[in-house]
Amino acid sequence: MDRLNGPVRYTGETVANLDYHHGQLRPVAGVHHYQVLRANRSHPEWADDYGWTYNHAPMLAYWNGKFYLEYLSDPVGEHIPPGQTLLTDSEDGIRWSKPRVVFPQYRLSEAFRRPDGVELPAGTDAVMHQRMGFYVSPGGKLLVLGFYGFCPAPKDHPNDGLGIGRVVREVLPDGSFGPICFIRYNRHAGWHEGNTSFPLYTDSPDSAFREACEALLADKLVTLQWWEEDRSPDGFYAIEGGKALSSYRLPDGTVVGLWKFSKAALSADGGNTWSGMEDVPSLVMAGAKIWGQQTSDGNYALVYNPSPVGKHRWPLAIVTGEDGRDFDHMRLVCGEVAPRRFDGQHKDYGLNYVRGIEAADGSPPPRGSLWITYSMNKEDIWVSEIPVPVHDRTDTHVDDRFDDLDSGGHIPGWNVYSPLWAPVTVAEFPSAADKSLELMDRDPYDYAKAERIFPESSAVTIRFRVLARQTDHGQLFIECCDGISTAPVRILFDSDGCIRVLDQGYYADVQTYAAGSWYDIQLTVDVVKQNYELAIGAFRKTFRFVVPVRSVERIVFRTGPVRREPNVETGVSGSDAAGADEPVQAAYYYINYLQTI
Secondary structure (H helix, E strand, C coil), X not given: CCCCCCCXXXXXXXXXXXXXXXXXXXXXXXXXXXXXXXXXXXXXXXXXXXXXXXXXXXXXXXXXXXXEEEEEEECCCCCCCXXXXXXXXXXXXXXCXXXXXXXXXXXXXXXXXXXXXXXXXXXXXXXXXXXXXXXXXXCCCEEEEEEEECCCCCCCCCCCCCCXXXXXXXXCCCCXXXXXXXXEECHHHXXXXXXXXXXXXXXXXXXXXHHHHHHHHHCHXXXXXXXXXXXXXXCCCCCCCCCCCEEEXXXXXXXXXXXXXXXXXXXXXXXXXXXXXXXXXXXXXXXXXXXXXXXXXXXXXXXXXXCCCXXXXXXXXXXXXXXXXXXXXXXXXXXXXXXXXXXXXXXXXXXXXXXXXXXXXXXXXXXXXXXXXXXXXCCEEEEEEECCCXXXXXXXXCEEECCCCCCCCCCCCEEEEECCCCCEEEEEEEECCEEEEEEEECCCCCCCEEEEEEEEECEEXXXXXXXXXXXXXXXXXXXXXXXXXXXXXXXXECCCCEEEEEECCEEEXXXXXXXXXXXXXXXXXXXXXXXXXXXXXXXXXXXXCCCCCCCEEEEEEECCCCCXXXXXXXXXXXXXXXXXXXXXXXXXXXXXXXXXX
């Protein structure tokens, strides 16, 4: 089969090296990653008040100037009941509200015999499975949706067409929810108004809500996302067989449809009829989702895991193109795979089930960026902001101070990885007039990370000022990297009050550091000589690179060592991590300025 066949094509030559979480892909400049939910079994009050550790399939909407994020949740593992769906919101995409249950646990009040002969006893709990989360109606109403299905045995699936049906409710402007209704029953499986717990939407006394539901039901493109759980033989769906549809329109009105497992098709009439679904071998992926959309600069982007192994979902990559059919320039969106803290069925490693803004009221999201959401290891929920235009290089040297930035706000030009227990923020330190970039870390299994791109160089001088609040715990790694994250320079503010450098295979002492003291550091990097000079106050010494590179173009600040687990040989089964629910003593680090010349 021709690798370039298909309705869409990746025409580039770059592929991801899965021996690295970042795939040795060039990072998109300025991407910010924010953790929305950190699962916590022992302290539910610090998470979602339930302590469930399977959290997955997030969906994203932007409406009335706010983000809304829906995700489904089970106590331990995928498809193991009970299940429910929660919703959280944010005004800036950085700080998110505590999740609230939007679709509660559903329990059968009486026994039910399915068409396949399986008996569901009274008291059987449902799980939730939905490929669509939000819809904004022509009248401006925001609807949130979910699907209730059953898994009689652990290896059964709730998206087999035998579940109850799809539920809907309105998200009101004040953040409250309207009543839950079914919008479509799986009638072919025996479910209807007489044996379910919520009414059909047609029974709602709210005429505007009914009109919004009718508009959704009439939209054959949007509702095509429902086929997988529904599988009704009533002719409601224009094309069958695909999972997790993502679609976008081309300038001539053609709709491009993308599904899991590298499937694609085209529609010339808005989703009413389709070309045959085709394999797209140039889009290497497995059972993870793909997201496609037109970006605010008029170009197109696909975001997905370029991995053929469904259990190893890293890195998260983006490819871009001008016409929506041909894509090139595979770049890194996120190459962080945090340790999985909780074992559970089908808890695949990595960045799972990416989705962008699937419903909006027409107002652009902050800064016109491409916003996405995904689950990490199917237990934590994240969002990412990808600047548009998408690029991975700069021609301008860095001269960054943080005084004019909003405290706790957006950090332009920097790549930020910010877990809830290891946030990266602009802080009023040492004062409101002299701000710094703060990396705080109290997470026993994750770290804070901030990196800055500068012009690709064979010779560069990097200057920055750094302070550690403590000397008896925490670590700050400082690296200078090339375009694919190879780090020939690695400096460490270690947990015993000593500054060290990686030299000839071990960390060599440079000098001690004091808590609360600023240190002006200068790196003079020479790629031709494969060495660098480190200057800290009166200390000045030249060190050889620890790995060879042809150029450098990024500096990285990170509160933990490089992660090399899981890897391509790691099995998906494991055990719970010890002490994952308790924070460690917080360590604080500050960068006051950064310059490159």
